[in-house]
Amino acid sequence: MSPADHQPPVPVLDLAPELAEVGPALEEAFRRVLASGHFILGPEVEAFEREVAAFLGARHAVGVNSGTDALILALEALGVGPGDEVVTSPFSFFATAEAVSFLGATPIFVDIDPETFALRPDLAAGAITSRTRALLPVHLFGQAADMDALLDLGRRTGIPVVEDVAQAFGGRWRGRRLGTLGRISAFSFFPTKNLGGLGDGGLVATDDDAAADAVRMLRAHGSRRKYQNERIGMNSRLDALQAAFLRAKLPHLDAWNAARREVAARYRALLAGTPGLRLPAERDGAEHVYHQFTVRVTDGRRDAVQAALAAQGIGTMVYYPRALHELPVYAGAGLRLAEAERARAEVLSLPIWPRLGAAVQERVAAALRQALGR
Numbered sequence: 001m002s003p004a005d006h007q008p009p010v011p012v013l014d015l016a017p018e019l020a021e022v023g024p025a026l027e028e029a030f031r032r033v034l035a036s037g038h039f040i041l042g043p044e045v046e047a048f049e050r051e052v053a054a055f056l057g058a059r060h061a062v063g064v065n066s067g068t069d070a071l072i073l074a075l076e077a078l079g080v081g082p083g084d085e086v087v088t089s090p091f092s093f094f095a096t097a098e099a100v101s102f103l104g105a106t107p108i109f110v111d112i113d114p115e116t117f118a119l120r121p122d123l124a125a126g127a128i129t130s131r132t133r134a135l136l137p138v139h140l141f142g143q144a145a146d147m148d149a150l151l152d153l154g155r156r157t158g159i160p161v162v163e164d165v166a167q168a169f170g171g172r173w174r175g176r177r178l179g180t181l182g183r184i185s186a187f188s189f190f191p192t193k194n195l196g197g198l199g200d201g202g203l204v205a206t207d208d209d210a211a212a213d214a215v216r217m218l219r220a221h222g223s224r225r226k227y228q229n230e231r232i233g234m235n236s237r238l239d240a241l242q243a244a245f246l247r248a249k250l251p252h253l254d255a256w257n258a259a260r261r262e263v264a265a266r267y268r269a270l271l272a273g274t275p276g277l278r279l280p281a282e283r284d285g286a287e288h289v290y291h292q293f294t295v296r297v298t299d300g301r302r303d304a305v306q307a308a309l310a311a312q313g314i315g316t317m318v319y320y321p322r323a324l325h326e327l328p329v330y331a332g333a334g335l336r337l338a339e340a341e342r343a344r345a346e347v348l349s350l351p352i353w354p355r356l357g358a359a360v361q362e363r364v365a366a367a368l369r370q371a372l373g374r
């Protein structure tokens with residue numbers, strides 16, 4: 001008899017505990033917006049923008065429709081357009097590169113640091129040309145990119161750093177919140193994120209008054225005042241309902257991220273020294289907020305290990321099974337990036353959420369060690 005015969009399945013993510021914790025506040029938020037009759041932008045969104053700006057320590061926070069739109073609008077606000085290049089990571093969700101291409105610019109992929117999965121600043125420096133308009137690091141899985149070196153590169157070249165913080169809301173670099181280090185940054189409130197809405201949502205944060213003003217204008221059909229459209233923009237306004245839900249959750253975020261860090265520490269203790277397994281790096285100066293707890297199976301058997309865990313009812317995910325430069329839309333360039341390709345063959349994200357219990361983690365760790373034959 002396998003353990004799966006008498007133990008409940010372990011999902012890769014369970015939102016229920018978090019939603020139960022804030023359930024009454026979410027219902028109150030819903031009733032408040034319903035009573036207000038104001039469903040798009042308006043006072044709820046403005047209050048959310050003020051609260052997020054204060055939480056982050058940013059001058060401006062602008063709510064938009066999704067993290068993807070946040071990236072597009074952040075880049076567009078800096079003037080990125082056709083013919084331009086943006087140096088970015090090949091190991092991310094598609095939207096990172098898609099935003100660049102959507103604006104008619106070209107994503108220039110440089111290989112990643114195998115410890116952080118983020119783009120390597122020295123390789124980014126070597127990829128800069130006269131057409132480079134932005135450096136676009138991704139704080140993947142909740143872990144900061146090497147911001148000291150990237151900000152230094154930005155200062156030396158005058159090229160703005162745009163942070164993709166979709167997976168790292170609340171994380172820090174040398175005490176400062178991620179998303180306040182570069183010129184402008186993009187956040188996602190996709191429901192599974194560390195701060196997730198009950199639908200799509202996103203946010204641009206910046207200290208740059210002109211860029212914030214441009215994002216506000218572009219998210220509302222290129223108009224500052226109704227029927228005074230100045231530019232071609234889009235409809236990317238944040239809904240009042242999402243803002244109200246996110247306002248209910250934001251005060252819990254630091255506690256939830258701290259709980260994720262405790263879950264990660266427990267995994268680390270349970271899995272330390274397992275041959276064939278590489279645990280996520282904790283780097284000096286960075287506060288990892290474990291959007292994912294992503295291990296690497298280094299003996300070439302990642303898919304078999306994932307299947308063995310699935311047979312025991314344990315959910316895992318592979319983020320990402322293809323590096324961006326390997327996707328059909330970008331593969332034409334014939335680029336090879338060894339570390340990104342190694343990462344996509346080795347990564348395995350284990351179940352994680354703030355209230356994940358120790359007993360379940362022990363089961364996951366035991367199953368993982370068994371699958372590795374250790």
Ligand SMILES: Cc1ncc(COP(=O)(O)O)c(C=O)c1O
Nearest residue numbers: 066067068093095096166188190
């Ligand atoms: C790294 C990264 N960038 C951008 C996005 C896009 O965000 P959204 O799904 O809200 O459009 C996501 C998430 O989905 C992401 O993980």
